[in-house]
């Protein structure tokens with residue numbers, strides 16, 4: 001039996017509604033595939049910030065360090081400035097644990113309506129590899145002459161050779177397992193230091209992978225291509241900001257924010273990786289129990305795949321695909337009126353049904 005120790009941070013808003021569904025489905029997969037989960041919940045959130053002045057305790061990273069993985073919902077509440085909540089929890093975990101890859105699959109599933117006409121299921125299937133530790137999201141900068149007409153703000157972008165090279169290599173390695181095509185998101189016409197450097201590193205790293213086809217686009221036209229030609233892409237690598245923007249666009253083209261999973265990966269496995277949906281805490285629908293839990297559930301599948309249970313991860317992804325294709329249990333964002341829990345339960349039952357077939361096959365094989 002595999003045993004996984006998982007730190008759970010539901011966070012804020014719909015994070016608290018979708019995480020229990022993710023756990024429900026992972027538990028079902030655990031029963032079917034012989035995995036035992038030990039979940040430890042942390043109440044780190046904007047509520048905690050409002051009570052204590054901190055999103056997480058000072059030794060938060062030390063507390064998370066012994067876990068196999070972190071399963072996160074979403075962070076953010078209208079009562080706390082977004083940069084405070086993000087920099088008080090998410091970014092310290094991503095950086096402290098060297099989760100320098102943010103992997104975000106974008107796949108159009110059967111039964112999902114995409115706003116792009118002419119793209120049937122199977123025709124959009126790419127991954128965004130977002131640099132997750134540096135880039136435009138930096139603490140270098142400052143604000144001067146506050147509250148005067150000379151008020152000045154500076155925000156620096158930080159690109160390092162190590163940071164660019166390692167995320168690009170990850171993208172190429174991923175492409176080698178997929179369709180051997182990497183696209184780089186750049187803007188080396190407007191940004192004269194950072195992006196030409198990014199292009200230089202891309203040119204250097206691609207030499208290590210002669211079997212992989214490459215191209216690069218400035219981010220402005222790339223957004224248009226995502227909409228007009230999403231079938232052109234296999235793996236798209238981008239800086240922190242570009243990858244962030246592209247991944248919501250990717251979620252948009254595959255039908256809903258509620259369908260986009262992600263993994264914040266420490267590929268060397270020196271630290272726990274963290275799995276969370278691409279979406280945020282969605283205050284506009286929080287408390288209504290209509291959030292789509294699939295992004296959270298799928299992030300759970302990515303988590304156990306990362307931990308080595310690829311059979312159980314396959315079963316969860318297959319259950320998501322099956323339920324979307326054949327069932328009318330759908331949340332409002334994908335055209336139904338089911339609740340978050342209804343959809344979570346439908347996927348969990350599907351995982352259990354597939355798992356019991358699997359178990360029967362295993363025991364028949366064993367008895368023969």
Ligand code: NAI
Pocket residue numbers: 014073074075076077078082090257258259276277278279280281282283284285290291292293295333
């Ligand atoms: P958001 O992703 O929370 O919501 C954008 C839109 O998508 C909303 O209309 C929302 O209702 C819809 N949506 C999102 N997830 C959905 C789901 N599972 N099912 C159905 N509809 C869904 O982004 P927004 O509004 O920009 O940010 C809200 C808060 O979340 C802010 O405080 C922001 O800072 C935070 N945020 C946190 C993230 C994280 O924890 N990783 C990522 C993005 C935003």
Ligand code: MG
Pocket residue numbers: 244245248278
């Ligand atoms: Mg984002």
